[in-house]
Amino acid sequence: MTIDAIVIGSGIGGLVTATQLAAKGAKVLVLERYLIPGGSAGYFERQGYRFDVGASMIFGLGQNGTTNLLTRALAAVNVSQEAIADPVQIHYHLPQGLDLKVHRVYKKFLQNLIAHFPHEEKGIRRFYDECQKVFKCLNSMDLLSLEEPRYLLRVFFQHPLACLGLAKYLPQNAGDVARRYIEDSQLLKFIDMECYCWSMVPSDMTPMINAGMVFSDRHYGGVNYPKGGVGQIAQKLVEGLEKAGGRIQYQARVTKILTEQGKAVGVQLANGKVYQGKRIVSNATRWDTFEQLLPAEEMPHNEKKWQQNYQKSPSFLSLHIGVKESVLPAGTECHHILLEDWEKMTAVEGTVFVSIPTLLDPDLAPSGYHIIHVFTPHWIDDWQKLSPSEYEAKKEEAAWRIIDRLEKIFPGLDAGLDYLEVGTPRSHRRFLGRQDGTYGPIPRRKLWGLLNMPFNRTAIPGLYCVGDSTFPGQGLNAVAFSGFACAHRIAVDLGF
Ligand SMILES: NC(=O)c1ccc[n+]([C@@H]2O[C@H](COP(=O)([O-])OP(=O)(O)OC[C@H]3O[C@@H](n4cnc5c(N)ncnc54)[C@H](O)[C@@H]3O)[C@@H](O)[C@H]2O)c1
Numbered sequence: 001m002t003i004d005a006i007v008i009g010s011g012i013g014g015l016v017t018a019t020q021l022a023a024k025g026a027k028v029l030v031l032e033r034y035l036i037p038g039g040s041a042g043y044f045e046r047q048g049y050r051f052d053v054g055a056s057m058i059f060g061l062g063q064n065g066t067t068n069l070l071t072r073a074l075a076a077v078n079v080s081q082e083a084i085a086d087p088v089q090i091h092y093h094l095p096q097g098l099d100l101k102v103h104r105v106y107k108k109f110l111q112n113l114i115a116h117f118p119h120e121e122k123g124i125r126r127f128y129d130e131c132q133k134v135f136k137c138l139n140s141m142d143l144l145s146l147e148e149p150r151y152l153l154r155v156f157f158q159h160p161l162a163c164l165g166l167a168k169y170l171p172q173n174a175g176d177v178a179r180r181y182i183e184d185s186q187l188l189k190f191i192d193m194e195c196y197c198w199s200m201v202p203s204d205m206t207p208m209i210n211a212g213m214v215f216s217d218r219h220y221g222g223v224n225y226p227k228g229g230v231g232q233i234a235q236k237l238v239e240g241l242e243k244a245g246g247r248i249q250y251q252a253r254v255t256k257i258l259t260e261q262g263k264a265v266g267v268q269l270a271n272g273k274v275y276q277g278k279r280i281v282s283n284a285t286r287w288d289t290f291e292q293l294l295p296a297e298e299m300p301h302n303e304k305k306w307q308q309n310y311q312k313s314p315s316f317l318s319l320h321i322g323v324k325e326s327v328l329p330a331g332t333e334c335h336h337i338l339l340e341d342w343e344k345m346t347a348v349e350g351t352v353f354v355s356i357p358t359l360l361d362p363d364l365a366p367s368g369y370h371i372i373h374v375f376t377p378h379w380i381d382d383w384q385k386l387s388p389s390e391y392e393a394k395k396e397e398a399a400w401r402i403i404d405r406l407e408k409i410f411p412g413l414d415a416g417l418d419y420l421e422v423g424t425p426r427s428h429r430r431f432l433g434r435q436d437g438t439y440g441p442i443p444r445r446k447l448w449g450l451l452n453m454p455f456n457r458t459a460i461p462g463l464y465c466v467g468d469s470t471f472p473g474q475g476l477n478a479v480a481f482s483g484f485a486c487a488h489r490i491a492v493d494l495g496f
């Protein structure tokens, strides 16, 4: 059988590409190095708990509009996923008593924020309303490959104003828009945090298109938790892929992308096995793709340039905790962000992210217990060159520092602990196959919004990239977009 497309990696980016192509009748093979699909959106089970490995705040599972890309990707291969609506996106616990909930209902969120900054009411409304404008443009059109001129022409004729709106926002960053309307320095810091907690950079480096998506979709499609855990999304996509005639192989680590006369024609696995395909798609990060799977010394010029603009974000220290339900005060929300000092927002162990999925889906833990998933930025360099005992001791110390801080929100956490497993940047590197365990690319300095983010084609004919090192960057819904776009471009290239 001739394979039309080989997809390296079954992260959500890779799986959306694969399912979209299979749904169009292409012969697709997905090669995944790990035991299960999902990558950062995977899961693992211990002592009756089902933990999400990374992604936990899920956009794109809504029912309406065109930006619900996870729902759409599942539907395209005749599968679906029950989603549980989260009434509050984040409960922020920030310096200077800035305690605030981002309610799913837009009006309630604005009321909460304006109550803290009444003097900035007008600026707050103008900034977030402008984010809604970006979203309305996106949410009115089919989202496909911006590298396909006929699609661009079609959407432009169908939605000229929306396209011009998006073209205007593509080079902008959220912080510049916020500063047009808002002066209060604490409020601007809050907006930095609103961006940092998903883009890993402050607002002046966060693309406005992405901010428009996140700050609006949370009030439109909403944040929804997949029943059965985040890992279900990938499991369902694989089910749909196989129903549509596609194949996936696990424990199939690609070590080389094979080229002939400069064109990508196949891949080689760690066990020596070779597969040939008409098109090769890499869902590995750009660093892994162009430094490991292809010879680093032959890196195309535009990839070197990309690396001058973008660097690897830090990885995370993650705590997967099981606790007695008595630890959680009544009315506790699912997602929390904790920071005690604005100066430390982007520092190692500065911001602490918390997700308690069992508040929405109790079946993920034994009865009477909850899961608390905690993560905070850490660099791999701090975890290298340690003996096994030094590594264990360092993990333990770091975990208890974080648990101590969390006692402020969840008094009795320490006493109520039932299970604790600590992941480090090394665990992220090992289990997700991401160089240095990075969460994804971040700008090295202020760039022009999304203008420098590459689409799916690469300088190597026949090779495409998908996932968070392609336009529009990190986030499950963002990589789902990248998957739709990649599959669209390949389908056109192959004449499907
Ligand atoms: N919403 C949240 O709370 C949250 C939290 C963390 C991460 N995320 C998002 O999840 C996104 C990740 O999606 P993605 O699709 O870009 O990638 P991914 O890293 O999730 O998936 C890549 C997959 O490729 C596999 N792989 C890598 N190298 C391979 C090789 N050589 N051979 C075979 N398989 C290989 C990995 O095992 C993994 O399954 C990130 O962008 C991140 O933003 C979201």
Ligand SMILES: CC(C)=CCC/C(C)=C/C=C/C(C)=C/C=C/C(C)=C/C=C/C=C(C)/C=C/C=C(C)/C=C/C=C(\C)CCC=C(C)C
Pocket: 056, 057, 059, 090, 138, 143, 144, 146, 152, 153, 155, 156, 163, 164, 166, 167, 197, 198, 199, 209, 210, 211, 213, 214, 335, 336, 337, 353, 354, 355, 472, 474, 475, 476, 477, 478, 481
């Ligand atoms: C023709 C002309 C003239 C023009 C053209 C223009 C156009 C058409 C354009 C277009 C564009 C587009 C389509 C775009 C798109 C975009 C998109 C889709 C985007 C998306 C995005 C998304 C995102 C960003 C998301 C994200 C999310 C995330 C990352 C999340 C995360 C989270 C986390 C980390 C969690 C934390 C927290 C806690 C736990 C608390």
